[in-house]
Amino acid sequence: MVTSSAPGKVYLFGEHAVVYGEPAVPCAIERRVHVTATEIDEGLRIHANDLQLDGFTVEYSGDGESHPDVDVAESLVEAGMGYVNEAVAQARDAADAPEAGFEISVEGDIPLGAGLGSSAALVVAAIDAATRELGVELPASEIADRAYQVEHEVQDGQASRADTFCSAMGGAVRVEGDDCRRLDGIDTLPFVIGYDGGAGDTGALVAGVRNLRDKYDFAADTVAAIGDIVREGEAVLETGDYERLGELMDFNHGLLSALGVSSRSLDSMVWAARDADAHGAKLTGAGGGGCIVALDETDDALTALKYTPGCEDVFRAELDIDGVRQE
Numbered sequence: 001m002v003t004s005s006a007p008g009k010v011y012l013f014g015e016h017a018v019v020y021g022e023p024a025v026p027c028a029i030e031r032r033v034h035v036t037a038t039e040i041d042e043g044l045r046i047h048a049n050d051l052q053l054d055g056f057t058v059e060y061s062g063d064g065e066s067h068p069d070v071d072v073a074e075s076l077v078e079a080g081m082g083y084v085n086e087a088v089a090q091a092r093d094a095a096d097a098p099e100a101g102f103e104i105s106v107e108g109d110i111p112l113g114a115g116l117g118s119s120a121a122l123v124v125a126a127i128d129a130a131t132r133e134l135g136v137e138l139p140a141s142e143i144a145d146r147a148y149q150v151e152h153e154v155q156d157g158q159a160s161r162a163d164t165f166c167s168a169m170g171g172a173v174r175v176e177g178d179d180c181r182r183l184d185g186i187d188t189l190p191f192v193i194g195y196d197g198g199a200g201d202t203g204a205l206v207a208g209v210r211n212l213r214d215k216y217d218f219a220a221d222t223v224a225a226i227g228d229i230v231r232e233g234e235a236v237l238e239t240g241d242y243e244r245l246g247e248l249m250d251f252n253h254g255l256l257s258a259l260g261v262s263s264r265s266l267d268s269m270v271w272a273a274r275d276a277d278a279h280g281a282k283l284t285g286a287g288g289g290g291c292i293v294a295l296d297e298t299d300d301a302l303t304a305l306k307y308t309p310g311c312e313d314v315f316r317a318e319l320d321i322d323g324v325r326q327e
């Protein structure tokens with residue numbers, strides 16, 4: 001039996017634009033998904049108690065049918081199964097063990113579908129745990145690559161390498177198309193996260209931006225301008241000037257909002273953090289609902305968000321220097 005974990009992430013800059021080849025800077029945070037893999041005779045059994053708030057266990061026999069023991073949205077189960085199924089397929093391929101059976105248990109403290117990269121963390125941890133259980137140790141870069149193939153497959157081609165690379169490697173990273181690297185020397189960033197309790201539909205939000213971009217030149221220019229913010233931002237990141245980083249985060253949020261991916265609750269959390277003198281604040285991930293990230297080393301934004309209507313949870317998230325690891 002092997003347990004591996006992998007971190008979630010926030011985007012300091014660049015979500016959505018990264019889908020069109022602009023650079024992005026996601027940062028791993030100390031919130032993780034843990035996956036335990038045990039080799040069994042055949043098939044695949046999955047236990048995923050976080051998939052619904054009430055919790056349930058899915059028994060999946062590998063015959064193409066799932067058997068949730070309570071009534072849950074079929075699409076939710078299918079998506080959850082899809083990520084684990086494809087991650088296990090990658091592990092079997094990497095270990096050259098096409099027939100290997102697995103029992104997989106998943107638990108995590110990353111809210112689902114909220115822009116913190118829970119799907120990437122799940123896939124990265126699952127590939128690591130399942131390959132180790134088969135006696136194979138993959139380098140983090142290969143896990144990142146295989147995890148990207150999984151997200152790309154399960155999300156119908158709507159995925160960049162950003163989430164999976166960041167989760168596998170940890171720290172602050174830079175992703176531009178297939179070019180992925182860690183940003184050295186960034187050990188800490190004072191992130192505060194506000195969560196509205198909701199979720200966004202990543203596929204639909206990406207499709208919405210694509211439509212605007214096809215329809216209007218100025219929407220395409222907006223996506224390109226996000227790329228400019230990222231290039232400016234990575235230079236500022238090296239100087240540790242939080243004031244300017246925050247200014248650029250604010251600008252990035254404005255452009256995401258123009259592209260239609262913010263929401264009333266995300267905007268109100270962003271404004272609550274700004275009113276409390278955070279250096280800056282923006283939505284993180286696909287948007288539509290879920291989380292915002294603010295930059296603030298004091299407790300002011302944290303306290304303000306606690307009392308902001310529509311903000312269901314608020315927490316500080318340290319930058320996680322570790323990527324995927326065996327527990």
Ligand SMILES: Nc1ncnc2c1ncn2[C@@H]1O[C@H](COP(=O)(O)OP(=O)(O)OP(=O)(O)O)[C@@H](O)[C@H]1O
Pocket residue numbers: 033048049050051076079080081083106107108111112113114115116117118119120122163202285286287
């Ligand atoms: N702890 C978990 N247990 C089971 N399935 C999980 C878990 N964490 C994530 N998942 C799977 O990942 C899906 C969420 O992925 P999705 O890409 O929609 O959101 P996200 O990765 O949390 O946010 P974003 O991609 O915007 O950063 C869940 O619906 C589920 O299928």
Ligand SMILES: C[C@@](O)(CCO)CC(=O)[O-]
Pocket residue numbers: 014015016017018019115117158159160161162163202206285286
């Ligand atoms: C919206 C998006 O840019 C980030 C989702 O976390 C999609 C992706 O990069 O895969």
Ligand SMILES: [Mg+2]
Pocket residue numbers: 117118119120163
């Ligand atoms: Mg995801």
